[in-house]
Amino acid sequence: MAVEAVSEGSAASEFWQGVRLSLPVVVASGPFAMLFGALAIDNGFSVFEAFLISAAVFGGASQMVGIELFGHHVAPWLIVLSIFAVNFRHVLYSAGIGRRIAHWPLVQQALGYFILTDPQFAIAEAKAEAGERVGFIWYLGLGLPVYVFWVIETVIGALLGKLIPDTSALGIDFLLPIYFLGLVMGFRKRPLWLPIVAVSAAASILAYKTVGSPWHVTIGALAGVLLAVILPPRHSGVEPQMEHEV
């Protein structure tokens, strides 16, 4: 569907609809961006390097792991591999969201995948599930504020350094799990939701205790996905005869 077909007014309103949905994400990720900026300086990054990694990688958890390893003077290839490992879950997001945005022009798709974060995927997927079209303008409205604030707040955190007060009392370290639980709950009407959540939770905890972080994410996720694959498709509400465009 061409963007030109959408009148300017409705394109703007689509953009702002996305922006509105981005607000909780901006609030939840803000403290982390600042914390990351402060940690980056702490571990030997310059302000510019902190800015660059937030702008180029744009993946909070992976950046935290990366900067931690950097501070311990771990071999560069191992730092890159660790960041890759933490971000590996995006492969699954990418496979899932591809069905929703295949109608976009290639450049828009390329940009869309660049800003494909956890909330970006979850919110876009929820929109598609509600039977609504996932448009580029809306998607950009959702992702752009998150990206811009992530980068700006990283720089602020880097400049302020250790000025951030007691982060534990403010609950900053646990805001993301709360936010992610909210996202998980948002999918509770999907078929097989509870079994998938139970299997993924058990598998990720088991992997966390045995293999260790960050592999528990990939292992736990694959366990839940595998459950849906193994069970007859009708349990997932998928009609075997239905044909799908890719």
Added chain:
Amino acid sequence: MSTTFWIILAAAVATYFTRIGGHLVMSRFERIHPRVEAGLNAVPAAVLTTLVAPAVLTAGPAEWAALVVTALASLRGGLMTMFLAGAAVLILCRQFVG
């Protein structure tokens, strides 16, 4: 250019690869098998759960209270409501429980 610069660049390329990789693999197939589609539909719950579960295990009463309130709030309100409710409970409980 410094080593740090190249680490950042390599990390960015590796990350972008994870964000586009799944799509590149899937787009090679003309039809999606129902089982694959069932698997893809399971992705949000499966992945996001793994970002919460281990944190629950290592958390204490304040965090558990926050998560319970978040889950309850999700039954009625939207994402912002449940996030703020959970965060408020967490900050409040942390003032009293270590």
